[in-house]
Amino acid sequence: MxxxxxxxxxxxxxxxxxxxxxxxxxxxxxxxxxxxxxxxxxxxxxxxxxRSKDQLFELIFMENVQKMMPKINSIIDSDDKLFVKIEKFVAEYLAMLSENPFLPLFVVNELSSHPERFIEKLAPLTHGGLKVNKFIQQMQDEVAKGKIIPISPVTLLMNTISLCVFPYLGKPMIQFVFGFDELQYRMILEQRKNEVALFIINSIKK
Amino acid sequence: MxxxxxxxxxxxxxxxxxxxxxxxxxxxxxxxxxxxxxxxxxxxxxxxxxRSKDQLFELIFMENVQKMMPKINSIIDSDDKLFVKIEKFVAEYLAMLSENPFLPLFVVNELSSHPERFIEKLAPLTHGGLKVNKFIQQMQDEVAKGKIIPISPVTLLMNTISLCVFPYLGKPMIQFVFGFDELQYRMILEQRKNEVALFIINSIKK
DNA sequence: TCATGGTTTAACCATTTGGTTAATGACTGC
DNA sequence: GCAGTCATTAACCAAATGGTTAAACCATGA
Missing domain, CATH: 1.10.10.60 (Homeodomain-like)
Incomplete structure (x- = not known):
């Protein structure tokens, strides 16, 4: 060789x-x-x-997507306390996003136009999605203790992911709507690293 | 004729x-x-x-985008009290989205790949974006009265839009990650019509 | 009824695009 | 230094695609 x-x-x-x-x-x-x-x-x-455009694309796509899921799972499935977990999750997620700012749009697009491909290709890797058992248990405990309002874990996770990802997905839209230039937008994203977790925790704690 | x-x-x-x-x-x-x-x-x-694919596309795109901005502006610029305004905004926005569930991805994509086109074409219509003056004033008042925590109006708006739009943008992704089928997802979206505004208000009120 | 003008179609064209081929480079071990 | 093999390229090909053309269609008003 x-x-x-x-x-x-x-x-x-x-x-x-x-x-x-x-x-x-x-x-x-x-x-x-x-x-x-x-x-x-x-x-x-x-x-x-x-060999082909298809194969090249699939490789690139998979390589990039495969990086995310395990990281997320490891945080969400950790033993941290709920609020700490939320903070870590948001921090890690936003860090990942700021390294791959265009990945979300890419993923969302491909998943939208060829959903079949990924259900077969991606499912084996992640064992079908997020490991939310421990997380759900934690939330139920906190609700029982009266520390947080009753809220579905799915809702909380969706909201959290929304608040992290949307600024990347919708960057050009937001920039246009609010009239931010590149520098301003970068500062907004930077700020959010502090704000998002607080916003979420605030919204659920009693 | x-x-x-x-x-x-x-x-x-x-x-x-x-x-x-x-x-x-x-x-x-x-x-x-x-x-x-x-x-x-x-x-x-x-x-x-x-005449051409370009022209057809531009027409379709513009016709659809033009529907949104004025509606949003009229709510955000209304005389309702802050919390009511948030509720109305979310309700209206989600209603609009459930009628045009694929519009956000469409808009975000186009804005991502040809930002120039829209800055010129869209700007004249909306006078450069959202009318946030009144909204900002309201928030400052509420902060001063100690009704809400100090939070930047931009942050609040971004978060609100995130929570509304993301479930549509990321639908296939979320479906995959959480393992929802079509029916389940429709129910999730339905639920959110009640949840989102509460979540937001909860996160800002003292 | 027939001339007129907007509407619709089949056939066609030029360019773009993913993909192939055959030849050339360049490096390795002998 | 040469045979063999992987790496790289220019030239090429077939299919797809946006767009055009010229003819047919059809409703209407004179």
């Missing part, structure tokens, strides 16, 4: 390019030529490394 | 078809042939009524 270094570098360059283009333009909007240009290689080389 | 009815009907059929296909597949993913099929007409007729 030859040195891995050269081929690995090219492969990585392609993957990085593909991620950038796919995330930016979506599957349908992405052109193989765009990806080739971005990676500074010949278009044929794309097909040499990754 | 001939009877309007026939041409109007065809035009409306095309528009309905175009909306469905564009919203479902996005601009790049939508095929003129798909739209023609959906409208049960010849592809050439599309170009007869709406």
């Amino acid at each position: 030859r040195l891995k270094k050269i081929s690995a570098t090219t492969e990585e360059r392609i993957k990085a390019a593909a991620k950038k283009i796919f995330v930016q333009k979506g599957y349908a909007g992405a052109r193989m030529q765009d990806i080739a240009n971005e990676a500074k290689i010949n278009k044929a080389l794309l097909h040499y490394y990754f | 001939r009877l309007k009815k026939i041409s109007a009907t065809t035009e409306e059929r095309i528009k309905a078809a175009a909306k469905k296909i564009f919203v479902q597949k996005g601009y790049a993913g939508a095929r003129m042939q798909d739209i023609a099929n959906e409208a049960k007409i010849n592809k050439a007729l599309l170009h007869y009524y709406f």
Whole structure:
């Protein structure tokens, strides 16, 4: 076998390019030529490394999505107390998002247009979704103790994820509606790292 | 001039078809042939009524977006008391969303991939965004009276919009993560009409 | 009834796009 | 230094796609 270094570098360059283009333009909007240009290689080389557009896309998509679910699960399934867990969850989630700001739109889009693909491909990985048992138990305990208002765990989780993800999904929309420029928006996102958990905890505690 | 009815009907059929296909597949993913099929007409007729894919898309997009902003503004700029305003805002917003469940993803996508187009096209309509003056004043008053915690109006609005819109944007993602089927999800959305405003008010009131 | 003008269609065209092929480079072990 | 193999490229191909054209259709008013 030859040195891995050269081929690995090219492969990585392609993957990085593909991620950038796919995330930016979506599957349908992405052109193989765009990806080739971005990676500074010949278009044929794309097909040499990754047979088809479909396969390349699926790989990129899976690689990126697979990073998220386990992290989230590990937090949500931890032994931290409820409020601490919420804080950690939000912190971790927002950190992840600020490293992959375009991932949510990408994921949501693909999941919208080809739901079938993921139910089969993603399900085995996550054992069908979030591990919420422990979390639900915690909430029931806190409700029983009168520490928080009665609220469905699903609602709480959905709200939490909403507040984390939406600013990334809806960035251009929000920027337009409120008239923020890039710098201002970055500051808003930074602020939210402190605000979101508080907002949530405030909304449920008695 | 001939009877309007026939041409109007065809035009409306095309528009309905175009909306469905564009919203479902996005601009790049939508095929003129798909739209023609959906409208049960010849592809050439599309170009007869709406010169190009671009023009057709722009029309559909604008027509649909233009419905939202004024409604939102009228609520946010009303004379209702803060908590009532939040309730009305959420109710109206969610009602609008349940009539156009795919609009948010559509808008967010388009705004993401062609931000330029909208800053010029949309700005004149909304005078640059939301009318938040009165709303800000109200919040400041409530803070001064000690009724609510100090929170930036922008944060509150962003959170509110997040909690309303995200369940529509992220529907397939949430469905997958939590393992909801269509019926279950519809019930979740129904529930939220009651929950969301409470959640928000709870989070800000002292 | 027939000329007129908007409406609709089948056939066609040019370009784009995903994908292939055959030839060239370049590096390795012998 | 040469045979062999992986990496890379230019040229090419077929299908898909947005868009056009010219002819047919059809309701109406003269």
